[in-house]
Structure formats: structure tokens, C-alpha cells
Amino acid sequence: xxxxIPFNRAFDAEPGEVxxxxxxxxxxxxxxxxxxxxxxxxxxxxxxxxVAVVDPGPVSEAQAAAILKAVAxxxxxxxxxxxxxxxxxxxxxxxxxATGAPxxxxxxxxxxxxxxxxxxxxxxxxxxxxxxxxxxxxxxIRGDGWTLEAIHTPGHISNHLCLALKxxxxxxxxxxxMGWSTSIVSPxxxxxxxxxx
Numbered sequence: 464x465x466x467x468i469p470f471n472r473a474f475d476a477e478p479g480e481v482x483x484x485x486x487x488x489x490x491x492x493x494x495x496x497x498x499x500x501x502x503x504x505x506x507x508x509x510x511x512x513x514v515a516v517v518d519p520g521p522v523s524e525a526q527a528a529a530i531l532k533a534v535a536x537x538x539x540x541x542x543x544x545x546x547x548x549x550x551x552x553x554x555x556x557x558x559x560x561a562t563g564a565p566x567x568x569x570x571x572x573x574x575x576x577x578x579x580x581x582x583x584x585x586x587x588x589x590x591x592x593x594x595x596x597x598x599x600x601x602x603x604i605r606g607d608g609w610t611l612e613a614i615h616t617p618g619h620i621s622n623h624l625c626l627a628l629k630x631x632x633x634x635x636x637x638x639x640x641m642g643w644s645t646s647i648v649s650p651x652x653x654x655x656x657x658x659x660x
Contacts, residue, residue: 471642476502479529485631487511487609491529493520495550501643504550506530507635509628513607515541516564517626517635519554527557534562540606543598544568545637546623547589555592567604568594568622569613575621576652588620588652598624611635618658619646 476482478494489508496503506526509515514537520526539562544552547568555566569575572588598604600615604626612627616639626635638646639658648658 468645470644472501474502474643476505478503479525479532481508481529481533485628485633487628487631488633489533491526491533493523493526493550493554495521495523495526499647500550501641506554508533509541509611510606510609511537513538513540515539515543515604515606515609515611516558517543518545518551518637519558521550522553522557524557526554527561530554530558531561538562539564541604542566543604543611543626544592544594544624545626545635546620547572547592548587548620548638549589551637552589552592565595566592567596567598568592569599569615569624570594570597570622573621573652575615575617577621577654577657587649618648618654618656618660621652621654621657 476492478492482490484490491506493504504520506520507517516539542555542558542564571593572590598613602613604611610629614625616623616625619638625639648655
């Protein structure tokens with residue numbers, strides 16, 4: 464029998480609390496705990512002064528208010544989605560409406576899937592997100608004092624990106640890698656062959 468995976472479930476997160484993780488990175492956890500989101504979806508704020516917001520989370524007035532409070536007095540220059548599951552990108556319109564910032568992502572839900580699209584059910588997918596700027600594998604997203612390198616990591620979902628924050632040597636892994644659980648790879652858009660590659 465295989466050894467148990469040593470998941471780290473010692474994660475204290477209060478919804479709406481702003482936590483500084485590195486010199487260029489802050490986290491705000493959404494009030495959407497579940498078996499798929501653990502304590503809640505994490506939104507990241509990159510930089511200071513002129514910032515990026517990564518994964519605003521689900522449609523949630525409380526989460527949008529917490530994000531906007533966290534960036535009060537700053538300018539949001541980028542809104543980035545790691546992928547289009549319903550706990551990551553549907554909160555983008557509220558942040559974009561409040562800030563006017565352009566959106567970034569690999570592409571709309573289902574782009575890059577090996578199976579026929581559209582799928583029978585949009586369950587779990589944000590069918591309305593189509594980024595203002597499509598970000599290719601290896602592309603750099605630059606802001607004032609920060610650089611994110613996009614790494615296309617399909618598998619969990621076909622349009623999934625991880626983002627390497629160069630200045631702090633940190634990877635924002637979206638749902639590609641999680642410390643508390645394995646990632647779900649759910650067909651037809653999830654693809655285990657892509658995930659393992």
C-alpha cells in the first residue's frame with residue numbers, strides 16, 4: 464500500500480483578512496469554504512501602489528468589498544484569472560467595474576480542450592469570461608516593480624495558468640497544485656494526460 468500523502472491542512476484563513484505573504488504578495492480569502500475550495504478561494508494582490516489582482520473568486524459582494532478595501536488608495540492595473548472555474552473568475556466583473564482594469568487569462572472556458580466543445584453542461588465553468596488580453600505560455604505580465612511569468616498548465620482545466628512571481632521566487636499555482644488536497648481533473652475539460660505532462 465502506498466504511503467499517505469502528507470497534506471498540509473493547518474491553514475488558518477479568515478475571509479476578508481489581508482495577509483502579507485512576501486514583499487510583493489498579499490492574500491485575501493473568499494468566504495466560500497467547501498470540499499473543493501477548502502477554507503475558501505484565495506485571491507492574490509501583486510505589488511504595491513499599482514497592483515494586479517489574481518483570481519477575484521466567485522460572485523460575492525463580501526469578497527469584492529474585501530478586495531477593494533485591500534487595494535484602497537492603490538491602482539489596479541491588471542485583473543488576472545488562473546482559470547475559469549466558478550470559484551476563480553466570476554468575481555472579475557465586479558472588480559473590473561470598480562477599477563476599470565483590463566483582464567488577463569489564457570482564454571475562455573474550454574479553450575485548449577482535446578474533446579469536442581461546447582460541452583453538454585457548463586456546470587463548474589465561467590462561460591462568460593473572455594479576457595481582454597490572452598496570455599500565452601511563457602509570456603510575461605509586467606507591472607510596477609513586479610513580473611509574472613505565465614505557465615500554461617492544462618489538466619485541471621484546459622485554460623489553467625500558473626503564475627511565477629519573479630521578484631519573490633513564488634509560484635501562484637491556482638488549482639494545479641494544492642497543499643491540502645490533490646487537484647481534481649474532471650473531464651471533459653479536465654484532462655489527466657495534460658495534467659501529468
